[in-house]
Amino acid sequence: MSIVSDRVRRLDAYLDRLPVLSEGSSDDGASDVDEHGFAAADAFAAPRLDHLLRVVRSLSTSSSQPLLSAQRVRALLIQSGIPTVKNRLEADGAARAAYTDAKSAYENEIEWLLVTKATIQVYGVILNALLDRIIPLSDDIWYWSEVLNSHTYSSLYTVQTSPLRLWAWTQDVYVRSKTRMRSVSMRHAPAEFVDSTATGMSQQWRRFYGIVRDSIRERSFANIQRKVLSPVALCRSEARRKQAQLRKLREITASGLGVLMDEGLQLGPDDDKAEVHDHQDLKGVVERSVALMDVVLKEVCTLDVNTDDFEDKVFVGVEEDPELSVHLEDSVAPDRPAVLARRLLRIIDKTLPEHFNTMQTLAQANGRPPRIVRYWLPAVVGLLSSTTVLRILVNRKADIVNWITDFGVTVRDFWLNWVVEPMQKVIKTIRHDKTSQIAILSRDSLTADRESLEQMVVEFVVETLHSAGDGASLSEAQIAEIRSKVAQGDVTPVLRAYEKYLKRPIVGAVRGDLIRCLLIQVQKTKVDLEVAMTGIDSLLKSQELVFGFVGLTPGILVPMGIFQYLRSLSGGRTGQRQYRKAGRALRILGNIDRILSEARPTENSVLSYKYHGLLLCEVHVLRSLAGKLMPRDVGKEFLEDLDDLANIKGIQVQAKALDRIRWLYARWLK
Numbered sequence: 070m071s072i073v074s075d076r077v078r079r080l081d082a083y084l085d086r087l088p089v090l091s092e093g094s095s096d097d098g099a100s101d102v103d104e105h106g107f108a109a110a111d112a113f114a115a116p117r118l119d120h121l122l123r124v125v126r127s128l129s130t131s132s133s134q135p136l137l138s139a140q141r142v143r144a145l146l147i148q149s150g151i152p153t154v155k156n157r158l159e160a161d162g163a164a165r166a167a168y169t170d171a172k173s174a175y176e177n178e179i180e181w182l183l184v185t186k187a188t189i190q191v192y193g194v195i196l197n198a199l200l201d202r203i204i205p206l207s208d209d210i211w212y213w214s215e216v217l218n219s220h221t222y223s224s225l226y227t228v229q230t231s232p233l234r235l236w237a238w239t240q241d242v243y244v245r246s247k248t249r250m251r252s253v254s255m256r257h258a259p260a261e262f263v264d265s266t267a268t269g270m271s272q273q274w275r276r277f278y279g280i281v282r283d284s285i286r287e288r289s290f291a292n293i294q295r296k297v298l299s300p301v302a303l304c305r306s307e308a309r310r311k312q313a314q315l316r317k318l319r320e321i322t323a324s325g326l327g328v329l330m331d332e333g334l335q336l337g338p339d340d341d342k343a344e345v346h347d348h349q350d351l352k353g354v355v356e357r358s359v360a361l362m363d364v365v366l367k368e369v370c371t372l373d374v375n376t377d378d379f380e381d382k383v384f385v386g387v388e389e390d391p392e393l394s395v396h397l398e399d400s401v402a403p404d405r406p407a408v409l410a411r412r413l414l415r416i417i418d419k420t421l422p423e424h425f426n427t428m429q430t431l432a433q434a435n436g437r438p439p440r441i442v443r444y445w446l447p448a449v450v451g452l453l454s455s456t457t458v459l460r461i462l463v464n465r466k467a468d469i470v471n472w473i474t475d476f477g478v479t480v481r482d483f484w485l486n487w488v489v490e491p492m493q494k495v496i497k498t499i500r501h502d503k504t505s506q507i508a509i510l511s512r513d514s515l516t517a518d519r520e521s522l523e524q525m526v527v528e529f530v531v532e533t534l535h536s537a538g539d540g541a542s543l544s545e546a547q548i549a550e551i552r553s554k555v556a557q558g559d560v561t562p563v564l565r566a567y568e569k570y571l572k573r574p575i576v577g578a579v580r581g582d583l584i585r586c587l588l589i590q591v592q593k594t595k596v597d598l599e600v601a602m603t604g605i606d607s608l609l610k611s612q613e614l615v616f617g618f619v620g621l622t623p624g625i626l627v628p629m630g631i632f633q634y635l636r637s638l639s640g641g642r643t644g645q646r647q648y649r650k651a652g653r654a655l656r657i658l659g660n661i662d663r664i665l666s667e668a669r670p671t672e673n674s675v676l677s678y679k680y681h682g683l684l685l686c687e688v689h690v691l692r693s694l695a696g697k698l699m700p701r702d703v704g705k706e707f708l709e710d711l712d713d714l715a716n717i718k719g720i721q722v723q724a725k726a727l728d729r730i731r732w733l734y735a736r737w738l739k
Contacts, residue, residue, distance in 0.1 A: 074135040077193040081130040121179045124149045128186035142190045143417045152410040180406040199326045206319040209436040213312035227304040311435040323682030324376045325369040334358045360390040370427040487624035495617040515599045523555045688715045
């Protein structure tokens with residue numbers, strides 16, 4: 070919420086506390102009015118009271134819309150009928166007397182309440198208009214400061230504005246030549262008429278060029294300063310003059326803003342427990358405030374006076390205003406609401422648009438050059454080089470198309486192979502899809518190899534016993550025991566036979582037993598390897614979801630990195646925006662400190678109107694940044710401290726409030 074919204078809301082709340090508003094807000098409209106007033110209302114027009122009360126409620130502030138637009142206020146004033154009632158009765162004095170008798174005191178108070186609320190809304194519109202005009206002036210002043218503080222920028226400005234100066238010089242020469250030709254033609258008209266047949270075209274053109282040359286020479290003598298100063302120095306002088314005009318315009322506008330804030334609509338004290346002012350005093354304040362708004366809007370665009378003369382001129386204009394009740398006839402006194410309503414309409418229809426146009430004209434005349442002036446040189450360079458660029462593009466059309474196609478294919482393949490496919494695998498893993506499980510070995514490979522090893526060991530042991538000639542045979546229990554040991558990796562019988570055959574390797578090799586032991590051990594090694602691979606397979610299956618996310622990570626990180634890089638190029642990162650806003654808030658606090666340091670206090674140790682207006686502009690911008698820099702609860706306290714800084718309570722109090730803001734909210738203003 071801005072300073073203007075707070076001010077309008079407080080003024081409207083003060084009006085709502087007045088007794089007339091409590092009566093006007095009742096359900097039956099005029100139930101608490103005395104019998105005489107109620108009878109007069111019935112005799113004149115009882116529905117008019119309800120109509121006026123509806124308009125009053127439309128002019129009241131709300132949480133969603135504290136300020137109304139100027140056109141909305143104008144429509145409500147016309148809808149109330151107050152501005153036109155006098156026009157209908159001016160022609161007939163008897164009708165005026167009947168209207169005055171029939172009009173109840175209650176209806177007059179409701180009209181005053183309506184006009185006062187409309188005045189508050191117009192007051193808010195004017196304050197917003199002044200604030201909106203002052204703040205951009207600072208940017209233009211800063212632009213001229215850059216031009217004056219840098220020789221490079223001064224030279225660039227000279228080049229940028231050279232076509233305008235050339236055009237102005239051409240126009241001046243043309244006007245001088247035209248004027249000189251007209252005087253020569255009037256002086257030698259009879260002689261030229263007689264000798265027209267003898268004079269050729271060459272002589273006429275020679276005379277024309279002579280006139281142009283003389284005009285250029287006269288202009289050169291008239292602007293002897295241009296022969297002494299360089300074009301850059303002339304442009305710097307022009308920039309200095311425009312900067313001075315903008316500073317003066319900002320100071321006068323700030324002074325007008327301070328006058329309106331300090332002297333306009335002083336309806337009641339800020340303390341809710343204080344006594345309510347007399348209604349007659351309130352009406353006088355409203356009248357003077359309307360006159361003050363009118364005079365400020367008319368005089369704020371005058372740059373040939375300083376701020377002190379401007380303030381004196383404003384207050385003198387208010388005191389001598391012919392439309393104040395003290396200067397009007399007694400017959401007009403009952404129609405004071407109508408007079409004020411018509412003046413508000415005149416401010417909305419005429420004074421405000423004229424003020425906007427004048428301020429815009431001054432800002433354009435003294436502000437930074439238009440975009441077309443600042444960027445015509447790059448535009449011309451780009452236009453001249455466009456043919457070369459176009460020729461390169463046409464000659465490399467096939468390569469460019471291939472580059473674009475390859476880039477698109479690469480992006481598509483990356484998206485499908487590294488983002489979509491890993492994501493599908495992760496989803497299948499989460500849903501326990503058997504087709505997505507990781508498998509190093511087939512499910513039946515280890516079982517078949519283990520059974521083969523068991524059979525090979527059992528047969529080897531049986532045949533070894535048989536060949537030894539012991540005549541004993543293995544029982545089923547012994548065979549089962551051997552199988553269980555082989556399943557656990559124990560092939561001791563084979564190893565013992567292997568050790569035995571190694572003593573006579575040639576005999577063992579010829580008989581084939583040594584080779585058979587070696588082959589059994591190879592099978593044993595194969596089974597051990599498969600057991601190890603099975604363990605690794607089980608480990609991978611237990612961590613399958615982790616590996617799925619690991620495979621998805623590059624596909625996610627790369628697009629996120631590209632997206633963050635693009636955001637950083639466009640300045641969209643929140644941290645950078647927050648840093649820039651905090652830096653701007655610190656610069657505004659520095660400007661406020663400078664204003665309080667340079668201010669010349671009045672006799673009451675308060676800021677003058679000009680410095681108060683400049684302070685309000687800085688506080689207005691700082692309030693708009695509060696919601697973007699701080700949490701909601703901290704922002705409320707920050708706005709309270711800003712109110713202490715903006716209110717006229719003495720420079721010492723405002724300086725302490727500034728120091729408190731600096732150390733209390735330094736965390737969010739870094």
